Amino acid sequence: MQPLFLLAGLVVLAAVIIDLLWTTLWVDGGSGPLSGRLTTGVWHGLRRATGDHPRALSLAGPIILALTLAMWIGLIWLGWTLLFAGGTAALVDSQTGDPATWAGRLYYVAYTMFTSGNGDYTPTSSVWELVSSFTTATGMAFVTLGVSYVLSVLGAVSEKRAFASDVTGLGERSEAFVRTSWTGGAAAADSEIDSRRPDGGRASEAQNPFSGLDLPLESLASQLSLLAEQHKSYPILHYYHSDQAAQASAVAVPILDDSLTLFRHGIPDEEQPNPTLIEDARTSVHRYLETLDTAFIDPAAEEPPAPELERLREEGIPTVSDEEFDAALEELSERRRKLLGVVRADAWEWPPAK
Incomplete structure (x- = not known):
């Protein structure tokens, strides 16, 4: 017996199985201890090596995903090999009867993990036959689980980029997003007619100058809520970098949130879009920001530039005073520093995206 090899094999197997199950099945757990360190290490290494070149960084996600899967398979393979090395002649050559060498053990574990057939080596006792059965079970089960995880991540990447395109399609900065949503004079004329009604009531929802925003905003909030849950389940999504800013969720989410800030705090109450939809969308952003800890993303030390109300005034959009808006931004300091960190x-x- 070789106790050291037995112990090393058990430790390696325990570590990789915990990491794999942690990453693939624990929705609120983020990345496992091993895969999390691999992810951040590869990402920061690529950033230093490429000087933040967008095209090079767009390879980060596929590289990290491939390395994660390879790490899981490799460590399972290594763990079982060490375990078989811990036994006295646990495996023998089926033709010569000689004890298996290290190459023989690696070969035996490989075909036992991925097939259920017999090869050139056989276990020497019922105990090692049972160990071989566990090798086959873990190989097939965990490799299948790992591949399923990869496919789920790739599907989430497509949804992530679709969300970003939907946001930037309305505006590549928050002021442009608000200006695109403004219906302007037509709504203002309807509001004037409404103000002459005998009841003197407020304009109806149909006459609100931002009423056309309701459906897109509801859709974006729903997409972002799903994206937040996907980032919580698959933290690697934070490292799927798009080489085009218009398809980068890290750019789109700040644009959307600053637009919501303008709607909520930069536009007078009587002109604001549906407040329920605004709060729902802001909640979706908050859920997204809650996923940053699982990806080891910290808030920036300073606040990002504030949206410019003057850009809205140039389009005839009514706004609050600069002082009132600045006071509202102060209360959102922590939230906006997190977005800058993203x-x-x-x-x-x-933003604006470059």
């Missing part, structure tokens, strides 16, 4: 962690600059 932007910088993905190697982008604060």
Whole structure:
């Protein structure tokens, strides 16, 4: 018996199985201890090596995903090999009867993990036959689980980029997003007619100058809520970098949140869009920000640039005073520093996208 090899094999197997189950099945757990360190190490290494070149960083996600899967398979393979090395002649050559060498053990574990057939080596006792059965079970089960995880991540990447495209399609900065949503004079004329009604009531929802925003905003909030849950389940999504800012969720989320800030705090109450939809969308952003800890993304030390109300006034959009808006931004300091941290962690600059 070789106790040291037995212990090493058990430790390696325990570590990789915990990491694999942690990463793939524990929705609120984020990345496992091993895969999390691999992810951040590869990401920071690529950033230093490439100087934040967008095209090079777009390879980070596929590289990390491939290395994670390879790490899981490799460590399971190594763990079982060490375990078989711990036994006295646990495996023998089926033709010569000689004890298996290290190459023989690696070969035996490989075909036992991925097939259920017999090869050139056989276990020497019922105990090692049972160990071989566990080798086959873990190989097939965990490799299948790992591949399923990869496919789920790739599907989430497509949804992530679709969300970003939907946001930036309305505006590549928050002021442009608000200006695109403004229906302007037509709604203002309807509001004037409404103000002459005998009841003197407020304009109906149909006459609100931002009423056309309701459906897109509801859709974006729903997409972002799903994206937040996916980032919680698959923290590697934070490292799937797009080489185009218009398809980068790290750019799109700040644009959306600053737009919501303008709607909520920069526009007078009587002109604001549906407040329920605004709060729902802000809640979705909050859920997204809650996923940053699982990806080891920290808030920036300073606040990002504030949206410019003057850009809205140029389009005839009514706004509150600069002082009132600045006071509201002060209360959102921590939230906006987190968003700036997201932007910088993905190697982008604060919107407008460049």
